[in-house]
Amino acid sequence: MRAPSSLLSVAAAILLAYPAATSALVTGHRHDVHRRDVGPPPASSAVPVPAPTVNPSHPQGGNPGPKDKLFRLNVINRLPADKPLYVYITGYDREKREGFIRPPADAAAGAQWFIPDARGEAQKPVLITEQLFQQVPGGGDPAKPKPLSLLLPTAIESGRIYFSESPLNFSTVLTAGDRPRSAVVAPSISDDQDPAAKISWGFVELTYKDETEVRDGGNRLYANLSFVDWVGIVLGMSVKPRPGSPGDPKTRIIPGLTGPGGQNPEKALGAICKELKDLGANDKRLAWWGELCVTGDKDQPLRILAPNIYNHPAKTRSPEFLKYWDGYVDKVWARYKDPKKPLRVNTQLQAGTGMEALNGTGATCDCVTGAGEAGSMRCSCPVIEGQGGGRDFTFARPATGDIFSCNTGAFAPVLDASEQKFRQLRARLCATFVRSTLLLPDELGSLTPNKAVTAKQYYSDVTTDYYSKVVHKYLKDGKGYTFSFDDVDPGTENAAGVIEMEDPQVMNVVVGGWVEGDEKLGMQE
Structure with a gap:
């Protein structure tokens, strides 16, 4: 993805990166659309300013849907007690407007949409000041952590659930063209001026369609752990179908990253970095792979960039990278x-x-x-x-x-x-x-x-993609999205770890390392 050279190209790039009608996933054998990319960082002159927003007491986006069609999201925090967890949910509502999903005042009701309004600020990203996150405390009994539990709306297109150890900044901008709309600008790990570049975060991708959008009726969920852009905060997930639903009646589990020997998931980043850095020991042509590793203030592994993110024109890239293939x-x-x-x-x-x-x-x-x-x-x-x-x-x-x-x-x-x-x-x-x-x-x-x-x-x-090779090695069952078309399979292998389910009831996402039995946490009838 090329960095925008002007404010106009910021809006144009966002429009391409977040098309309202596209799916967040490229699943199965029909590749109708490309996956949703991380939004480009704003140009240096596009400094976010406090944003005008809609009244949060009247969230736009319409009715979240009948309660018996909603499905529940449980977020379980297994990070150390001194590390809070911030959760943000973005996507498009059924009217193809981009916004955020927030819990209602009544916890038993379905979550509702909040659609930010750029209010005519064309090509000028403005910071959204509304509280968009939900904080999930860590610590407590590690065997039975208390989950954040939400009933999600029945129509979510190109959705993302962000998980971060510190607050993230989201902006909104009015896109260019004949039919301008308010688009969300996601935080960036490529922009050194964005605080997100210095903290640990990641996301799960999902699309949830109800019977009005599915050709053969019913509700359908597509979800995956995303490592297409980087590996960072450790995530795992499961999805349980509603009792009596058609198709596979089993709960699907994608446990995510694990450490050496299948233990200690918190050591996964360090192990992946070591393998990438060791590539250059015997072949200097491969030494640039070690540059994908990003460390934090205390020199601890923070994230590992995918090669497509390392290939950023604003960054210094190894000459060996540019001619690698x-x-x-x-x-x-x-x-x-x-x-x-x-x-x-x-x-x-x-x-x-x-x-x-x-x-x-x-x-x-x-x-x-x-x-x-x-x-x-x-x-x-x-x-x-x-x-x-x-x-x-x-x-x-x-x-x-x-x-x-x-x-x-x-x-x-x-x-x-x-x-x-x-x-x-x-x-x-x-x-x-x-x-x-x-x-x-x-x-x-x-x-x-x-x-x-x-x-x-x-x-x-x-000559291969060692990022994908090594990340797959440290995924507990080898399944996860490590590049845009990792879901291309000869048959039903599911290398990308996509969960596709008709009539889902509960989705669990665990942050900090999957433990056997986590799919049963937070279950509610």
Whole structure:
């Protein structure tokens, strides 16, 4: 993501990063949209000022929904007693307005929306002064911590639940264009002037749709732990379905980070940093990976940046980083230049209908690389949706930043593209680069996604995304979102740890390290 050069580009960038109609998640096999990115830091001249806000006693956003359709969020704080926990919930309401979810005066009622109003402050971020957080005390009985419990509204689009050891600053800005709207500017770890850059925080992504938005009726939740931008505060989560709900009746658990040997999750950051720094001991070309580690005031591990966040034009980046993928891309271009031996990309969509291929194997595109440094990769695809002939798509040679972000250059989204197969191609091509499986022998490399290629073969090339590789190693079950298209799976492996559930009842998020049985905490009938 490029830093905005003017106040106008701040608003434009925010509009692209937070499209009102997009999902927070890229789940399953249909990649309709890109994941929601962290908002860019304001330009230096855009200093936040106290914000005009709506009256909190009359929160905008409408009725949160019937109580029997709401689902409960429990937040459990396992941080040390001297570390408070601040919780913020953002997203879009059913009218596609961006705002915050706050508990009502009556704890038994559903939480309500607070929609900030930029009040005409076009392209000028203004600080939201309303109290947006809920504080969850630590300490007490560690075996039975008291959770923060909220009934969430029935429609949350592109939602995030932020968890922080100190208060976070959110701003609002009026976007540019023919239909300006108030957008939320999230805190930034990339802006040294933002206090958030010096504290420990993270978030869970979720989207919750009710029966008015789900094609086959019912309520549906999508949620995941996000490590796409950095690893920081230790999180784990579970979701329990409502009794009698259709689909899988089991509680789903994604326990999150753990320390060496599966113990002491508080040591996970230190262990990941050590492995990244050790990469440069024998290969100086890999030494820059150690620069992803960020320390706090007392030299303790604070967070580990993902490569796409390390790739910030306002920061000093290693020259080795800027050309990191060049040699690998050269080998890929050399391997797939023969039309008789193309790279075959499985779109995982049924030909003719565009529906998900239930067994994971769908219509396949044949991709061949062009000659020379400027040569593109041309992918010939069969018809996916409707009738008629196939379609060719071209992808430029990706640069390092394109591969790590899956969102720029060769892998930039085409916002007005109607062809589902283009989005499927983009996701699968970038995922196979990040996981560096394109040079595996024979069909292991030349067909992607490929059920014959397991997670053990991901990241096996000397040129790979070591951030994703090492973070997955320290996830208790190996599941978590470490790059934008980590949800690309040959079948049902669920490398990204996405929880997709029909008719959920309770979601537990544990901060500070998951303990067996945490899915049972805070349960209410």
